[in-house]
Amino acid sequence: MVQAVSTPQQTAVQDWVDVCALADIFPNTGVCALVQDKQVAIYRVQIDDQDQVYALDNFDPFSQANVLSRGILGDRQGVLKVASPIYKQNFSLETGQCLDNDEVSVPTYAIQVVEGRVQVSIA
Amino acid sequence: MTSKQTLIVIGNGMVGHKFIELMVSKQATDQYNLITFCEESRVAYDRVNLSGYFSGKTAADLSLVEPGFYQDNNVQIYIGDKVTAIRPSEKIVVSAQGKEIAYDKLVLATGSYPFVPPITGKDAPGTFVYRTIDDLEAMEAYAQNCKTGVVVGGGLLGLECANALKNMGLDTHVVEFAPRLMPVQIDDLGGNVLKSKIEELGVQVHVSKNTTEIVSADGKITKMTFADGTELATDMIVFSAGIRPRDELARGCGLAIGDRGGIVVNDYCQTSDPDIYAIGECALYNQRIYGLVAPGYQMAEVAADQLTQSADSCFTGADMSTKLKLLGVDVASFGDNFGRTEGAKEIAVNDSVKGIYKKLVLNADGTRLLGGILVGDAADYGTLLQFTQNDIALPPHPEDLLLPPREGQPAGMGVDSFPDTAQICSCNNVTKGDLITAIHEQELTDIGSIKKCTAAGTGCGGCVPLVTTIMKSEMKKMGLTVKNHLCEHFAYSRQELYHLVRFHKIKTFSDLLKQFGTGLGCEVCKPAVTSMLAATWNDHILDQPHAGLQDTNDRFLANIQKDGTYSVIPRVPGGEITPDKLIVLGEVAKEFGLYTKITGAQRVDLFGARLEQLPDIWRRLIDAGFESGHAYGKALRTVKSCVGSTWCRYGVQDSVGFAIELELRYRGLRSPHKLKSAVSGCTRECAEAQGKDFGIIATENGWNVYVCGNGGMKPQHGVLLASDIDKETVIKYLDRFLIFYIRTADKLERTATWFTKLEGGINYLQDVIIHDSLGICDELEAQMAHLVDTYQCEWKAAIENPEKLQLFRSFVNSNAVDNNLAYVEERNQKRPATVEEKKVLSAIAQ
Ligand code: SRM
Ligand SMILES: Cc1cc2nc3c(=O)[nH]c(=O)nc-3n(C[C@H](O)[C@H](O)[C@H](O)COP(=O)(O)OP(=O)(O)OC[C@H]3O[C@@H](n4cnc5c(N)ncnc54)[C@H](O)[C@@H]3O)c2cc1C
Ligand code: SF4
Ligand code: FES
Numbered sequence: 001m002v003q004a005v006s007t008p009q010q011t012a013v014q015d016w017v018d019v020c021a022l023a024d025i026f027p028n029t030g031v032c033a034l035v036q037d038k039q040v041a042i043y044r045v046q047i048d049d050q051d052q053v054y055a056l057d058n059f060d061p062f063s064q065a066n067v068l069s070r071g072i073l074g075d076r077q078g079v080l081k082v083a084s085p086i087y088k089q090n091f092s093l094e095t096g097q098c099l100d101n102d103e104v105s106v107p108t109y110a111i112q113v114v115e116g117r118v119q120v121s122i123a
Numbered sequence: 124m125t126s127k128q129t130l131i132v133i134g135n136g137m138v139g140h141k142f143i144e145l146m147v148s149k150q151a152t153d154q155y156n157l158i159t160f161c162e163e164s165r166v167a168y169d170r171v172n173l174s175g176y177f178s179g180k181t182a183a184d185l186s187l188v189e190p191g192f193y194q195d196n197n198v199q200i201y202i203g204d205k206v207t208a209i210r211p212s213e214k215i216v217v218s219a220q221g222k223e224i225a226y227d228k229l230v231l232a233t234g235s236y237p238f239v240p241p242i243t244g245k246d247a248p249g250t251f252v253y254r255t256i257d258d259l260e261a262m263e264a265y266a267q268n269c270k271t272g273v274v275v276g277g278g279l280l281g282l283e284c285a286n287a288l289k290n291m292g293l294d295t296h297v298v299e300f301a302p303r304l305m306p307v308q309i310d311d312l313g314g315n316v317l318k319s320k321i322e323e324l325g326v327q328v329h330v331s332k333n334t335t336e337i338v339s340a341d342g343k344i345t346k347m348t349f350a351d352g353t354e355l356a357t358d359m360i361v362f363s364a365g366i367r368p369r370d371e372l373a374r375g376c377g378l379a380i381g382d383r384g385g386i387v388v389n390d391y392c393q394t395s396d397p398d399i400y401a402i403g404e405c406a407l408y409n410q411r412i413y414g415l416v417a418p419g420y421q422m423a424e425v426a427a428d429q430l431t432q433s434a435d436s437c438f439t440g441a442d443m444s445t446k447l448k449l450l451g452v453d454v455a456s457f458g459d460n461f462g463r464t465e466g467a468k469e470i471a472v473n474d475s476v477k478g479i480y481k482k483l484v485l486n487a488d489g490t491r492l493l494g495g496i497l498v499g500d501a502a503d504y505g506t507l508l509q510f511t512q513n514d515i516a517l518p519p520h521p522e523d524l525l526l527p528p529r530e531g532q533p534a535g536m537g538v539d540s541f542p543d544t545a546q547i548c549s550c551n552n553v554t555k556g557d558l559i560t561a562i563h564e565q566e567l568t569d570i571g572s573i574k575k576c577t578a579a580g581t582g583c584g585g586c587v588p589l590v591t592t593i594m595k596s597e598m599k600k601m602g603l604t605v606k607n608h609l610c611e612h613f614a615y616s617r618q619e620l621y622h623l624v625r626f627h628k629i630k631t632f633s634d635l636l637k638q639f640g641t642g643l644g645c646e647v648c649k650p651a652v653t654s655m656l657a658a659t660w661n662d663h664i665l666d667q668p669h670a671g672l673q674d675t676n677d678r679f680l681a682n683i684q685k686d687g688t689y690s691v692i693p694r695v696p697g698g699e700i701t702p703d704k705l706i707v708l709g710e711v712a713k714e715f716g717l718y719t720k721i722t723g724a725q726r727v728d729l730f731g732a733r734l735e736q737l738p739d740i741w742r743r744l745i746d747a748g749f750e751s752g753h754a755y756g757k758a759l760r761t762v763k764s765c766v767g768s769t770w771c772r773y774g775v776q777d778s779v780g781f782a783i784e785l786e787l788r789y790r791g792l793r794s795p796h797k798l799k800s801a802v803s804g805c806t807r808e809c810a811e812a813q814g815k816d817f818g819i820i821a822t823e824n825g826w827n828v829y830v831c832g833n834g835g836m837k838p839q840h841g842v843l844l845a846s847d848i849d850k851e852t853v854i855k856y857l858d859r860f861l862i863f864y865i866r867t868a869d870k871l872e873r874t875a876t877w878f879t880k881l882e883g884g885i886n887y888l889q890d891v892i893i894h895d896s897l898g899i900c901d902e903l904e905a906q907m908a909h910l911v912d913t914y915q916c917e918w919k920a921a922i923e924n925p926e927k928l929q930l931f932r933s934f935v936n937s938n939a940v941d942n943n944l945a946y947v948e949e950r951n952q953k954r955p956a957t958v959e960e961k962k963v964l965s966a967i968a969q
Contacts, residue, residue: 032933075642077611
């Protein structure tokens, strides 16, 4: 069963871009997609065989490099998060908030899975 | 209102400062104007840990004074001003800077000075003493231009000083007048064991030597001569031949002084003038000077109680027991160490194979422990001392206390058998009862908070093992588990998890999490568990279930760089490489536009590869016969070599050949942290094998194996595990050593750090690895054999597998290149552009 959990539900104004099949992403890892010239980190989190997808900006504000899609996924006290592969700061997958520095956050994007295809909207 | 009295403390050393702290905590500032004179240029610091200055501690780290302490508490301190006279009739002290201050009460805490024997040439430039930070600064500066250093005096401080010289890289000698080292603390047999252990570590010991002259030429020391006609060449000399109380002020004003120096004090630390007290190393109590800090602190307490009338305590003498690690060798001595009590009996073990000497002194009927000496293994010191200090009845076979436990707990030694009154921390006078109360009432569950709340363990640190045992035992009683959890997802230590993995034959992270963890995992536990799985089962690390668990380096089999690109380091076993292979590296670098550099570990690094380029680069390299160098993994990195007997005129064995053999054997071995090795062809040690996790040095008769060395952040020399053994034995021992380390180390713990925590040190390790004391060697060898047999080049496996290759893409939906990458040229190669340079570059592009 695939369940799309994430910010805004599909609305008419949203401009969904098809990026890949859900199966292209190993469970509990991320990939990077190029969506209208923007680098979007897409994560597939599997909990009890249920899939959830999240989208953050791929740009890591600490290292100034496009790497967040390559971080390790996990949770901190129940908050789903990714750790940057360069200097290991953690970011919430839901809000983009950096969990190690209140003043930093990264943009999140709308994401959904429709018939096994992952779609992102950066509008 | 102005009824306050003036109290002057002369000397701001460890004890003087402690006294003032006690006075402040007793609110004595309401009663007294406190004034103190500090001769040194800095306020009180931790003299006990003075040698820490040479291992990176700064003067600030050593300071005992909280910033602002004197100002905040209205204590007047005169730093860098020395009291030159006391006029008791007028009750006035006079200082070098011309102050004359009247006192009501006076406390002398002037400490002691190092004794320098009256030897011709003793004041020559290049001679030093070891007492203050200033002394150490002077030594350090002078030693820059020295090769050899001699310490005169083989006592406790002398050996500590020898360690400092050795760490400064000097060829170090210790010269002792008596026929053995540490003549005050240990006996002849113990002295012999200590001497041979210290010599093994490269410090030369000369006993029964009476120095007659220090000879200099051109303003520099050249040698010293001895009464027996021999001599010793050296560049510098440090005197550590005992201490003498600084009683000059007291003498000058007519206070009672002992025959051999020291200011005479009574049970209240009062001198012959009732308004003048003396505490610490300058005080003589019962014909005795106490050259340790704990008795000084006790005196400070007594004097403070007296002067504030807060308690009627008195000083009744103190325990002179000591336990130290001298040059890495454990030495302890306590109680009636020489068996001077009437009818005393002795039990001793003298194991010259392992370099251990232990002696217990018992009372006439053998029921009580009076004292003892431990050399080479002092792990039981804390417990034994308790038997003595608390007059605890010995178990029926006291000899069992000396033998290493063959199974389980040593006989009758549990902390639970101590009474609550047992003093556990002698530096800060903390009893077992104090600890238990604090642990229960404040729910302390780690050693850090115990130190903070009770002060136990914050002095010499010698009691920390015992405090830890008590803490664990109490926590168990409260039904708490002792924490060194991997992270919030696993309430187990790395070692425990490792056992669970092996015992339950767990093969995936998710199984382990399901059975023994909570939550989803994180960047701490995921890679740690994956490393355990790899070291146990050796599956390919990109196999599906492991893929998302790896740090990016392991996940993409390359090291991430600051701009998100990767570096490529192929294995070059032993550092030996053919011209053809070198040419391939050059060609590949050119073709893919990579920056190249020779690494610090005898191979070549190619930098700046994008994710999608990695498989193509590796295909080229693998075709040319290269394989993964595992530079990305917590795994075996390289076995460096020197050129050895093949070309070098001094080489006695083929170090290159052996290095290659070892590197190929252990390549890819996953471990708690990275592993490095080297093989040198002779004792000149050009491959720096003693700085490696395991290092091998050729000898005329075979090979010497060193283990647990480290370069990097905190360099540490390796220790000798075995000498003059043949290749097969080297490999056998290394197999056992490596798996034993992998099984027992904590996450991200290099062998050196693991070793420093290993109780029993090298003797224990030798027991396990060489003598198979745990009976696990067959198993260790079998595990290594499995790993060696199942080795695969991770890159070869990756490029042959389309599913794995799919990972190596910058974008899941495009073949575009990350447009944030930008490079500039420097020294004829490319390097990542800085943020500013990127701005300029993009402006030009538009
Ligand atoms: C490339 C290289 C520097 C060079 O240009 O020469 C290097 C590069 C890095 N070293 Fe190193 N070390 C390199 C030789 C060394 C050496 C020398 C040696 O191996 O003989 C040492 C000291 C020896 C030792 O480890 O005992 C060394 C001690 C460290 C340490 C400190 C380890 C320690 O125990 O204190 C770290 C940090 C760590 O591992 O936590 C480190 C970490 C790193 C990292 C992984 C830092 C990072 O996370 O980015 C660098 C990876 C760069 C890359 O992509 O390759 N590197 N590093 C060398 C690669 C050698 C190779 O061929 O594999
Ligand atoms: C290298 C080293 C290692 C040691 N290791 C240990 C150990 O492991 N365990 C242990 O228990 N002990 C150890 N000791 C001993 C311990 O440091 C001393 O017992 C302790 O410092 C004594 O304290 P004190 O205040 O009496 O003397 P000090 O700390 O020497 O302080 C006396 C101070 O008074 C000053 N002074 C003297 N005369 C005057 C004056 N006229 N006017 C003003 N100021 C004056 C001095 O300059 C000095 O600063 C070690 C000592 C050294 C040097
Ligand atoms: S020393 Fe520091 S900067 Fe240099 S390679 Fe090693 S880790 Fe990088
Ligand atoms: S005995 Fe020295 S710190 Fe506890």
